[in-house]
Amino acid sequence: MTTKTSLQKTLGTWLTIGVTLLWLLGVVASGVVARHEMNEVFDSALEETAQRILPLAVTDILNRENDTGNQRALALKEHDEYLTYLVRDASGKLLLQSHDADPRVFGAKPRQGFSETPTHRIYGEGAISDTLYIEVAEPLDHRREAVLETSLALLTPLIFLIPISLVGVRWVIKRSLRQVVLFQQSIETRGGSDLSSVAVDHLPEEFEPIMVSVNRLLERLRRALEAERSFTANSAHELRTPLATALAKLQRLKAEAQDVLIKSRAGEIEESLRTLSRLSEKLLELAKAEGGSxxxxxxxxxxxxxxxxxxxxxxxxxxxxxxxxxxxxxxxxxxxxxxxxxxxxxxxxxxxxxxxxxxxxxxxxxxxxxxxxxxxxxxxxxxxxxxxxxxxxxxxxxxxxxxxxxxxxxxxxxxxxxxxxxxxxxxxxxxxxxxxxxxxxxxxxxxxx
Ligand SMILES: Nc1ncnc2c1ncn2[C@@H]1O[C@H](COP(=O)(O)OP(=O)(O)OP(=O)(O)O)[C@@H](O)[C@H]1O
Ligand SMILES: [Mg+2]
Structure with a gap:
């Protein structure tokens, strides 16, 4: 298993994940703020409605010729009510209600100000020295739906934003690393026969020191190889003449020697000198082969x-x-x-x-x-x-x-x-x-x- 990672891939992936997470965080924060602001607006509307209806309801109740108890306000046209209201006296006796109002939603006795049940937000207001109360209720579902729709509207761009940012980030990284890739290819093509320095224009600042170090290293390597080759070539070349002279002298000695033992010893030395001479020839060939094209x-x-x-x-x-x-x-x-x-x-x-x-x-x-x-x-x-x-x-x-x-x-x-x-x-x-x-x-x- 390889542990190598691609800088392009890592940056591309993590930047996209980062952008997406930040966007999601932004959506959540906007949702929270939007919910708070909406609640304020809805509360104010609830309060305003209660204060508007209350005088009408009081007039209506006081104008009744005889107290006939609860009355349901007639709907002018058939419609669904978002806001429902009750008018009750302090003991909780129902005097008037909107046509869709469900008294079970409200408490047993009227309360002033804002209150909340699991399903409704209620606002209560008193009139005529707190002998009559109006309570207006708004279903919480309505508010939740509004918050949900706002959050969804903020989330929708993300569907397009993620692929666009993925492609965009990759493109930018690829563009920025183009010179680095050139630099890498340039080093890759270097070999024993090409140790010239690497020159890539407009390399990102962070990579400049690497290029300088690589070039310094290449230069040292070139010098070391050149020194080794020239030493091999020179020594092999310098060995040629003394070896040839030694061989010639030995052959003369072998020819002049009378003693069989000396003759055979001289023959052995001659063989060794020939091997040495062959080696020096080969080393010269090797130095030439490795040095030039x-x-x-x-x-x-x-x-x-x-x-x-x-x-x-x-x-x-x-x-x-x-x-x-x-x-x-x-x-x-x-x-x-x-x-x-x-x-x-x-x-x-x-x-x-x-x-x-x-x-x-x-x-x-x-x-x-x-x-x-x-x-x-x-x-x-x-x-x-x-x-x-x-x-x-x-x-x-x-x-x-x-x-x-x-x-x-x-x-x-x-x-x-x-x-x-x-x-x-x-x-x-x-x-x-x-x-x-x-x-x-x-x-x-x-x-x-
Ligand atoms: N054609 C071949 N058949 C069998 N073995 C071979 C052959 N060519 C090379 N070898 C093996 O590879 C080794 C290295 O060969 P290389 O030519 O580098 O050196 P060498 O022949 O031993 O010495 P020299 O430096 O004189 O050429 C040889 O010693 C031999 O063992
Ligand atoms: Mg050989």
Missing amino acids: ALSEQPSDLVPILQMVVSDYEHKAPGQIALKLPNDGISSLLDPDAFAILVRNLIENALRHGADEKPVHVSLSDDGVLRVVNSGDIVAPDKLALLCNRFVRSSTKTVGSGVGLAIAEAIASGAGIVLNLRSPASGQNDGFEAELNIALADTARGALP
């Missing part, structure tokens, strides 16, 4: 180069190489000298580490795939994966320093080509195969690690 400005046909290298080995080991060439030339941007070094290392390996009695198959297909295949023991997958590292060898039975494949790999990656090693070779039960497509050499990919 393996690409040339103009494409060239590499088939003659392959023929030339193979015929070199044919002289040394006649009949051991089976060569298969394409019908036409293969044009490639891979530098011919670098290609020759690469092929030489692969063929030398196949001859040296492969089974003695079986030939080495070197083939170049029409689409540029070069294969060098030999028989022999299978190399275990864990060792195979490490063979391109310097000084790594899978067996100590054969001579060698373990640098050849590192050279081949450095040249291939410098040209943007992938060098594939397989064991057993494809289509065989044993052996080793090195494969790469030289037609894919490309300047743009040459900078890749």
